[in-house]
Structure formats: C-alpha cells, structure tokens
Amino acid sequence: MTKLHSLTHEFVDFVPEQLEPGTLYVSIRYKSASHLCCCGCGEKVVTPLSPTGWRLTYDGKTVSLSPSIGNWNLACRSHYWIERNRVEWAETWSRQRAASGFARDIADKQAYFAPTPIEPSLPEAGNVKRTPLLTFVRRFLKRSAK
Template sequence: MTGASHLRPEFVEFIPDRLEPGVLYISRRYATASHLCCCGCEREVVTPLNPAKWRITERAAKVSLTPSIGNWSFPCRSHYWISANRVQWAPVMALEIIQAVQARDRRDAELYVPKPPSWIRRVFDELAGASSLLLSKLKSWWSQS
C-alpha cells in the first residue's frame, strides 16, 4: 500500500461505486466528497459537506477540504488535511484528544441540525400512539377471526 501525497479533484453528480486512488470525488448536488484513505489502506472516506462537518474551497483549480480528516475508526488511524490538492499529514494524537474532538464534533452536529418545534413532536407522539392502538385492535380482530 502506498499513501497519497496529492488528490486530483473530480466533480461528479454521483460518487462512483469504485473509487480510484488519488482522486477526491466531489458531488455538489449531494453535498458529499469521497476518496480512498490517503494512507493507502484503501478504505473509503466519506465527508458530508455542511457547516457542521466539512467545507470545500476552490482556488486556481485546486481544492481544499476543511477541517482535517481524522480516520480514527480505521485501523490506520490516519489524520491529514487536504489543502490545495495536497495531503498534509497531522501528528499522531493521543486517545484522550481524539475523544474530545469527537465529542466536540457531535455537539456541533447537534447544534447544526435544527430541532422540530414542540407542536410537531406532539403530533408525531399522537400519531405513534394512534398507530399502536390501531395495530393492537387489528391483532385482536385477526386473532378472533
């Protein structure tokens, strides 16, 4: 396995089923970027593009993806930035720091996803209760037939 030092951006509508090494696939339509892990382990890295996750910036036909890519759930535990099509490796991080970063990322995502108004939650609760009651009545009727 050989790691990547550069990624070539390729703008696509759909992320392909098979990713090529050294290519950063970017789907603006589906707000997603994907690539094979830059360490060479060939695991697929998916980066949702939104304010709580990652952003793509383009300058002079080169792309940067921020913040860094921390593949801490992969066996390789690689960590790098993609800046102007180049892969810049980050230093190894202690487990405690990784956990703190992951907790912060979860909090950011929760803040980004708006919570539905309370009246919508009540409607869904009512519908769930009504469907449960209907299901129990149907089961009762079915067992009597």
C-alpha cells in the first residue's frame, strides 16, 4: 500500500463505478465527494457535502474538504485532510476518540435539523391601540409563561 500525497479532482454528475486511485470525484448534483482511500487500501470513501457533513472549497484550480477524513470503519483506519489537492496525513484516533467524534456528529446533526421554536411576539404597547382582544391575548400569554 502506497500512501498518496496529492489528488486530482474531477467534477461529475455521477460517480463512476470504477474509481481511479488519486482522483477525487465531486458530484455537486448529488452533494458528495468520492475517492479511493488515500492510504492505498483500495476502499471507496464517500463524503456527503452538507451543512452537517463535509464542506468542499474550490478555488478555481484545487479542491479542499473539511473536516478531516477519518476512515474509522475501514480496516486501515486512515486519517487525513484534503487541502488544495494535497493529502495531509493526521494521527489515527483511538476507538474511544472516534466513538466520541461519531456522538458529536450525531448531536450536531440533531441540533441543526431540530425545529426552531416559534415564540409569539406582540407589538409594543405604545405602537398599537389596545383592544379587548389584544388585552386578552397579553393576559393569556403572561399566564402561559408562568
């Protein structure tokens, strides 16, 4: 197994069935980036692009993926960054640290996709003519808040 230190990138609609070593396939249409593991083990690595997944940066010549790629579920357990088409190798995480990272990722996704509570708001008293309905709603909201 020969570790890679750089990649080329290719923008595609569909990721090919057979991936070429050293090529990062980016599908904007399907919001994903795929490549063969940079350690040389030959395993396919798919990184979903999303606000809670990986972010792709394209500067017109090179691509970067963030955060790092930790292949904790693969036999190789490789860990690296893709920065401007370069592969920057990082330390392998312990199983405990990887599990903690998975838990944090799940919590981040749940927080991101959680419904935003809607708080009732009323106009300032000085800006609105008091009506019996408005007085009732204000009293109701004050009691509900207690």
